[in-house]
Every structure is written in structure tokens, then in C-alpha cells.
Amino acid sequence: xxxxxxxxxxxxxxxxxxxxxxxxxxxxxxxxxxxxxxxxxxxxxxxxxxxxxxxxxxxxxxxxxxxxxxxxxxxxxxxxxxxxxxxxxxxxxxxxxxxxxxxxxxxxxxxxxxxxxxxxxxxxxxxxxxxxxxxxxxxxxxxxxxxxxxxxxxxxxxxxxxxxxxxxxxxxxxxxxxxxxxxxxxxxxxxxxxxxxxxxxxxxxxxxxxxxxxxxxxxxxxxxxxxxxxxxxxxxxxxxxxxxxxxxxxxxxxxxxxxxxxxxxxxxxxxxxxxxxxxxxxxxxxxxxxxxxxxxxxxxxxxxxxxxxxxxxxxxxxxxxxxxxxxxxxxxxxxxxxxxxxxxxxxxxxxxxxxxxxxxxxxxxxxxxxxxxxxxxxxxxxxxxxxxxxxxxxxxxxxxxxxxxxxxxxxxxxxxxxxxxxx
Numbered sequence: 001x002x003x004x005x006x007x008x009x010x011x012x013x014x015x016x017x018x019x020x021x022x023x024x025x026x027x028x029x030x031x032x033x034x035x036x037x038x039x040x041x042x043x044x045x046x047x048x049x050x051x052x053x054x055x056x057x058x059x060x061x062x063x064x065x066x067x068x069x070x071x072x073x074x075x076x077x078x079x080x081x082x083x084x085x086x087x088x089x090x091x092x093x094x095x096x097x098x099x100x101x102x103x104x105x106x107x108x109x110x111x112x113x114x115x116x117x118x119x120x121x122x123x124x125x126x127x128x129x130x131x132x133x134x135x136x137x138x139x140x141x142x143x144x145x146x147x148x149x150x151x152x153x154x155x156x157x158x159x160x161x162x163x164x165x166x167x168x169x170x171x172x173x174x175x176x177x178x179x180x181x182x183x184x185x186x187x188x189x190x191x192x193x194x195x196x197x198x199x200x201x202x203x204x205x206x207x208x209x210x211x212x213x214x215x216x217x218x219x220x221x222x223x224x225x226x227x228x229x230x231x232x233x234x235x236x237x238x239x240x241x242x243x244x245x246x247x248x249x250x251x252x253x254x255x256x257x258x259x260x261x262x263x264x265x266x267x268x269x270x271x272x273x274x275x276x277x278x279x280x281x282x283x284x285x286x287x288x289x290x291x292x293x294x295x296x297x298x299x300x301x302x303x304x305x306x307x308x309x310x311x312x313x314x315x316x317x318x319x320x321x322x323x324x325x326x327x328x329x330x331x332x333x334x335x336x337x338x339x340x341x342x343x344x345x346x347x348x349x350x351x352x353x354x355x356x357x358x359x360x361x362x363x364x365x366x367x368x369x370x371x372x373x374x375x376x377x378x379x380x381x382x383x384x385x386x387x388x389x390x391x392x393x394x395x396x397x398x399x400x401x402x403x404x405x406x407x408x409x410x411x412x413x414x415x416x417x418x419x420x421x422x423x
Contacts, residue, residue: 011256012260012303012306012307013303018251019252019264020264020267021252022245022248022249022252025241025244027268027269027271028240029240033240033241036229036233040226042092042096043213043214043217044219048226049238049242050207050242051203051211052234052242053203053243054207056238056243057200061200064197068193068201071193075193079201079202079205081181081185083206085178086179086182086183086185086202087202087203087209089178090174090179093171093172094171097171116176117176117177118175118179119262119266122180122181122183122258123142123259125184126183126184126257126258126259129185129188130187132308133309134259134305134307137301138259138305141302141305145302146263148266152270152273152288183253186202190342191343198250199246202246254342257308264303266299270296273288310397312394313392314336314393315393317332318333318334318388320376327415329378329412332376332386333374334377334391337374339363339375341398342398343373344363344401345363345399345401346399347360347398350393352379357380357381357382358379360399360421360422361376362375362377362378363375364402380422399418400418
């Protein structure tokens with residue numbers, strides 16, 4: 001009898017909760033903290049908050065440097081994308097857009113409506129780049145959440161107030177694309193790297209990029225104009241909406257799909273409106289109340305439907321070191337080392353010459369032996385030589401994360417437990 005598969009609902013729920021907590025910190029930033037810096041160049045603020053954040057997060061990077069050296073070229077390109085677009089460009093663009101609105105050059109509707117396109121970009125890119133496939137019910141409730149988030153922010157339709165030809169509209173669109181795409185490429189990174197190190201890398205590289213920018217623009221000479229109270233607020237940012245929130249965010253992103261994460265990020269407008277009601281006594285109108293209820297319902301169903309369908313990929317069988325055979329569990333090594341799935345052990349179906357076999361896939365570091373990243377499959381009741389053959393692997397379910405074992409005996413015990421999923 002097939003053993004019951006491990007539940008993923010708890011993992012998805014934990015991840016979604018972490019994303020929402022990070023979004024709560026972002027709403028606190030936008031309402032109470034970020035306005036304190038409008039007198040400073042946006043690039044200078046980005047540099048300072050990322051530099052201070054990196055100082056806090058840097059120990060996670062240096063303690064596990066060996067994992068950084070093993071990252072693939074594709075992972076490094078994803079990290080660079082997140083730093084350039086999510087860390088630097090997106091922040092600058094949304095700040096410029098809000099500056100234009102504050103100066104009366106355009107309306108806040110123009111900025112916020114176009115910025116609400118962020119989850120649209122993320123959903124499309126998650127499907128195209130990460131090959132995320134979710135149920136039709138997920139996408140239905142995702143769209144309900146996006147629409148509800150818009151009405152919650154405004155309380156009425158303001159489409160006709162959008163100044164489509166103003167530069168602020170362009171800035172807001174770039175910000176929406178930057179943040180949305182960063183969710184997707186951030187997911188690609190945390191699939192293969194610890195979330196703590198991912199946050200540290202993002203802050204470190206963005207600090208370097210923003211330093212180059214403030215040197216080029218001359219904003220570095222305005223460092224002396226940062227007041228003591230602004231330094232205090234920068235420290236608050238580090239331990240709320242900055243380093244801490246991204247630390248929490250990547251913890252959550254590692255556990256859920258990018259598509260689920262981008263909808264959970266809509267907790268930002270929800271929490272901002274609620275905070276405005278609680279602290280500023282601004283009463284919600286009927287449309288906002290209904291939108292809040294719709295958004296909460298959408299959150300529930302998005303999380304409920306947030307489990308991605310199985311991935312299918314082709315790979316060639318390559319020569320390995322025979323470690324599995326020495327342990328008593330011979331495996332076939334695959335040349336697929338850049339899969340967009342989290343490192344771990346998976347229940348899979350392997351298709352060999354139109355024959356279907358059950359198996360287990362190990363994808364990631366060989367923590368016990370400190371070796372390079374590998375992808376290898378154990379095929380149930382199979383002993384034929386398939387070296388150099390091309391096989392199709394269908395991922396059914398993730399069983400567990402990769403662990404480090406003290407010795408080979410403990411590893412054998414865990415492998416035996418894993419093999420029970422094939423019974």
C-alpha cells in the first residue's frame with residue numbers, strides 16, 4: 001500500500017505567513033518611516049539602508065561561503081537581476097514616481113494603479129521562466145485578490161484619473177516590473193541557496209551598485225546632510241522593513257511558489273489601510289470593507305491552491321562516483337543541475353524507453369560528503385545499464401529537505417525511510 005505523501009499545506013501556510021509579515025513591515029515603512037527621507041536623494045537612501053542591512057546579514061554569507069562558490073551561472077544571473085531590479089532600480093523608480101505625485105505633477109492614482117500591475121508581471125514571468133503550473137482555481141482567486149487590492153487602496157474607481165503620458169507613469173511601470181520580476185528570480189535563487197545567504201547577497205551587491213550610483217551622480221557628497229534622527233530611522237528600517245523583512249521574505253519564498261508569494265504581498269495594501277484606520281481613525285468606506293473581505297477570502301484560496309503541479313524534465317544519464325552503490329542503494333546520475341526546484345529529495349516517475357518506473361530523486365548538495373551539487377535518481381526494481389541514455393523525469397512530490405548526516409550508517413537509515421514512499 002502506498003504510504004501517505006507528506007503534507008505540504010503546513011509548509012505553504014508557513015511560507016505565506018512569512019510573506020505577509022514582511023508585507024506588514026513594508027506598510028509600516030511606507031506610512032511612517034519612508035516619508036522622513038524625502039529631502040534626501042533616493043539613491044543615497046537606498047545605499048545607506050542596504051549597507052547597514054548588509055552589515056547585519058553579512059555573517060550568514062561568510063559562514064557558508066563554500067556554497068556561494070558552487071552557485072551556477074544561472075543562479076548568479078538571477079542574483080544580479082534581483083539586486084539591479086529589485087534592490088536598486090525598482091526602489092529608485094517608485095520613489096521618483098511618488099516624488100512627482102508629492103510635488104503635484106501627477107496624481108497618486110497614476111502611481112499606485114500602475115504599480116498594482118506588479119503581481120501581473122510576476123504571475124506571467126513565474127509561468128514562463130520558472131514553469132510554475134497551478135490550478136485554474138488559483139489563478140481565478142489571484143485575480144480576485146489583485147482587483148480587491150486595487151479597490152482597497154482607493155475605495156473607488158480612479159482609472160480616469162491616470163495620467164498615462166506623464167513620466168511618473170513610466171516610473172511606476174518600471175517599478176512594478178522590477179519588483180514583480182524580482183519575486184520570480186528571487187524564487188530561482190532560494191531554490192538553490194539558503195534564504196539567509198540570499199538576503200545577505202541581495203543587500204551586499206545592491207549596496208555596491210548603489211555606491212557606484214551615488215558616486216556617479218554626486219549624491220555621496222550629501223552624506224553630511226543626513227541628520228541624527230534620520231540615522232535613527234535608518235536603523236529602524238534595518239530591523240523592520242529592510243534587512244529583517246527581506247530575511248523573513250526569503251524564508252517564506254523558499255517554501256511557496258513565486259505565484260503564491262506575489263499575491264500574499266498584497267497584504268501590504270491591506271495592512272496599510274487597516275493601520276490607517278486604527279492609528280489615524282480614517283474610516284473605511286463600504287467599497288474598502290467589501291474589498292478587505294474579498295482580499296481575505298482570496299488569500300485563503302490562493303494559499304489552499306498554492307501547491308504547484310509536478311515538473312517534467314529530460315536528462316541524460318552520466319557517469320558518477322558510485323557513492324550510492326557503495327551505500328547499498330545504486331543511483332543513476334543526471335546532467336540536470338540547474339532545475340528550478342528546491343534542493344531536496346523527491347518522489348518521481350522515471351520514463352525510460354516508454355517504460356514508467358517509480359523512483360526517488362536527490363537534487364542538491366551532498367551535504368554528508370561535502371561534494372558538488374548533484375542530481376541522481378534511485379529507480380525501484382531496476383538494474384539495467386542506462387548510461388548515456390536520455391530519460392524523462394516526472395516530479396510527483398517533495399519528500400524532505402537535504403540533510404547532513406554524521407556518518408554513512410545514519411544516511412543509510414534515512415534512505416531506507418525515504419524508500420518507504422515507493423512501497
